[in-house]
Amino acid sequence: MGKIDEFALIARFFRSCAPPEPSILGIGDDAALLPCASALRGNRDDASATLAxxxxxxxxxxxxxxxxxxxxLGWKALAVNLSDLAAMxxxxTAFLLALTLPRYDPEWLEGFAYxxxxxxxxxxxxxxxxxTTRGPLAITITALGVVPWQAAIRRSTAQVGDDLWVSGQPGRAALGLAVRTGRLSGDLPGCSEWIAALERPQPRIALGLALRGIATAMLDISDGLTQDAHHLVETRPELTLCVEEAALPLAPLVAQGAPAEKAWAALLGGGDDYELLFTANPRHRTAVAEAARRAGVSVHxxxxxxxxxxxxxxxxVLVRRDGTRTTLPPQGWDPFRVAEPLDLDIQPESFS
Ligand SMILES: Nc1ncnc2c1ncn2[C@@H]1O[C@H](COP(=O)(O)OP(=O)(O)OP(=O)(O)O)[C@@H](O)[C@H]1O
Ligand SMILES: Cc1ncc(C[n+]2csc(CCOP(=O)(O)O)c2C)c(N)n1
Ligand SMILES: [Mg+2]
Structure with missing residues (x-):
């Protein structure tokens, strides 16, 4: 295959099948939005109920x-889908499970189903x-949720002057993968937490719901913080996101024993984290903190x-501690590029 990334591939081959219908939100967000006079969840009379x-x-x-x-694997296959609903x-509400299995293995299936x-x-x-079919092991889940059309939080609607926030601790899953593949020692204090983030991600459903009416734009950072941050401004050439180096939650990863360079790379471009990245007006700082407290998740x-x-x-743009600015390229997971996930071109100030 020639050199192409996932997003260019979708744009080139599949955009033309997308609905011209303005009442549907199609390709380009974490989930599609399909308005329906819904009987779901008791919303029988609510014409604004929308399927995500x-x-x-x-x-x-x-x-x-x-x-x-x-x-x-069973947990994660569903959790990563629910994360995309959280991001809207x-x-x-419900999900469909398409399983491709190499063989019938009841013991494996019992664990997976559990x-x-x-x-x-x-x-x-x-x-x-x-x-259910036979072939190389693959799991596809389609998840369905509900949200009033107006309440859905899209990727493309950030406003000038908004704060940029991230939930939890991005970077842990990539460090967990590095431990699992022997690229980081299994004796570091953070290991069990990093591996849990990789193997049992917690979709931020409660936070997503609590941020309705507060966040102006949102997505989940499955591919890596900087790569997914680019998606927030993809359709907004008039906006730039400034990320402050001093505000990034790097210290907790280092305190857990991650070498600083690996922690930095994992935080900015590791991916597989399923945290929420969102924007909100500064007048909502207390409301964001309160939403996070109610959801039981930290936010930065x-x-x-x-x-x-x-x-x-x-x-x-990355704003260094001394106020100087440098471009942050999109770093993260791309299924069509094979790269060492913890190699980053850009370094934190302390090692450059
Ligand atoms: N083959 C395809 N045909 C049509 N649309 C697609 C196709 N693959 C992806 N998309 C759409 O492109 C957008 C980006 O897809 P992607 O899978 O990267 O979503 P994501 O939320 O960014 O990442 P993740 O899958 O890691 O959660 C989404 O709106 C998705 O529905
Ligand atoms: C063996 C192995 N290789 C790589 C990774 C990292 N990884 C897998 S999926 C993903 C992001 C979302 O993917 P997609 O956009 O395809 O849904 C990332 C960062 C892993 N966990 N295990
Ligand atoms: Mg997503």
């Missing part, structure tokens, strides 16, 4: 290592259908949205 729909695949070797426990501020069930129960979603204010000075200026 998303699908994600996990493929052996590409998304998980061969020794990944089936229970964890949607309430998850993990799916645990995640489904935790987030109150029902399995309503799917498909890591930067702001500013006007892009000239069209060629960078969509994403």
């Amino acid at each position: 729909l998303t699908t994600d695949t996990l493929v052996a070797g590409s998304h998980f290592l061969p020794d990944f426990a089936p229970q964890d 501020g949607a309430e998850p 993990g799916v069930q645990a995640c489904a129960q935790r987030y109150g979603v029902a399995l309503i259908g799917g498909d 204010r890591i930067g702001s949205v500013v006007p892009r000075s000239i069209p060629e200026a960078s969509p994403l």
